[in-house]
Amino acid sequence: MALTLSKNQSISLEKTAGSGLSKVTLGLGWDPVKAGLLGKLFGGGGGIDLDASCILFDANLKSMDVVWFRQLKSRDGSVVHNGDNRTGEGDGDDESIEVDLNGLPAAVTHLVFTVNSFTGENFERVQNAYCRIVNPANNVELARFNLSQQGAHTGxxxxxxxxxxxxxxxxxxxxxxxxxTVDDLVGLAAQAVRA
Structure with a gap:
């Protein structure tokens, strides 16, 4: 059974999935907050365009590459984004990023995953958001992090x-x-790794 993690918790993928783990998928899911009749009349409701991204850092926290909806694959091909979902509608992961752990360049020591609202809508309009790490070899969820913090933030x-x-x-x-966009979060992502 997958672990549900809280903010600032860690797990060893080797201990959780075994030493044979060579690939992982980060899945991101969300739903738009449903607006009532008055909300729909005044522009509420509808989909929310969130974008999952991955920033590849070296040991000195220098950004080496970025994978996002405008660049769906890292230059070396080890990190692949599976496409942009512009609504959040439907069950399961809305966007996912596959990582070939064995294929990553040796200089890559950190991969930071971010999410942004490309259209500028804030997270007050987002519900049921989560990210999860999955072993794609057997489709087993290793850990889940519920992104329940609503607010005026857009990333x-x-x-x-x-x-x-x-x-x-x-x-x-x-x-x-x-x-x-992910470009707006590179500095914060590096700070988060340092913390």
Missing amino acids: LVMARLSRGAAGWEFHTIGSTASGR
Whole structure:
């Protein structure tokens, strides 16, 4: 059974999934807050365009590459975004990012996952948001982090994968931010790794 993590908690992927883990998928899911009749008349309701992204950092926290809806694959091909969902409608993951852990360049030590509201709508209009890490070999969910913090923010640094001597570790972050694209969150993502 998958672990549900709180903000600033970590798990070892090696201990959770076993030493044979070579790939992981980060799934992001959300639903738009349903507006009542008056809300619909005044422009409420409808989909929310959230965008999952991944920033690849080296040990000195220098950004080496970014994967997002405008660049669906890292330059080396080890990180792949599965496409943009512009509504959040439907069950399950709305966006996902696949990571080939063995294919990552040796210089990459941290992968930071972010989410932004490209259209500028804030997280007051988002409900049931989560990110989860999955072993794609058997589709087993290893950990889940509920992104329940609603507010006026338009971005969030969700979580990170970090490479250490004992293998890969998944760490939840949950830092809110303002920004329409991943470019607006690179500095905050680096700070979150330092913390």
